[in-house]
Amino acid sequence: MSNHDLAGQLLVELADVMEELRGPGGCPWDREQDHKSLMPFLIEEAYEVLEAIQLEDMNKLAEELGDLLLQIVFHAQIAQENTEFDLAEPIRQIVAKMRRRHPHVFGEVSVTSSEQVLVNWEQIKAQEREQNPAASLLDTVPRNMPALMQACKIQQKAARVGFDWDSIDGAWAKVVEEKAELLRAVENRDIGEVNEELGDLLFAIVNIARFLEVEPETALLSTVVKFRHRFSYIEEQAQAMGKELSDYTLSELDQWWEEAKKKGRSGTSSL
Secondary structure, eight states: OOOHHHHHHHHHHHHHHHHHHHHTSSHHHHHHHOTTHHHHHHHHHHHHHHHHHHHHHHHHHHHHHHHHHHHHHHHHHHHTTTSSOOOOHHHHHHHHHHHHOOOOHHHOOOOOHHHHHHHHHHHHHHHHHHHSOSSSSSGGSSTTTTTTHHHHHHHHHHTTOOOOOHHHHHHHHHHHHHEEEOOOOOHHTTTHHHHHHHHHHHHHHHHHHHHHHHHHHHHHHHHHHHHHHHHHHEEEEETTTTTGGSSSOOOOOOOOHHHHHHHOOSTTTOO
């Protein structure tokens, strides 16, 4: 049996398990769920996948991808019970979409770079939008997406139709401008203005990330993971001394922080 055949067989088995869990003799908790009640779990599982990638832990990644797949099967089972669609439908749609959006692989289109792939991708999506028109180009970016990811996505959308700086120099100048405006807001002690200007500065920094071809959400998550691991070293040292963290000065805690950096307590092997 090939790996594809085994994967297909196991997916059917997972669907059968979920159907049984949702059935009359199944799990009371599973039977009570609907699409909306499952939303937090879908988000949580997606972030746990990201964490496994950041940690470069392939065993954890396999486990978390399984948990994420369970959420997909869960939603498909609920939809099937409501006679809306079954598990085959989202799979059918994504297969058709990937073939349609990759004419350079499954069609006669020729490309020589990933940039051309992205241009073709947007053109194909534009043709799709003509059949299902949205009020705005940016309407295709979900409004409940995390703000950092949402900022990056809408900047990418705008840039692909020409609304963009000519070079990263313009983006850097915008960061300097927004920083100055934030400092003025702080001096004025206007909390509403501070909130607005801080948002503008963060948005400008996302533009820098886009020009540098860095995914800002991933970059920030990497730093968060790094901070967690280095801070855990500080906690370990304080615990070994039999004291609370609050018993130490910032200077003393910072010494342990520097030790953690030297020991490579970064959270990933690449930092």
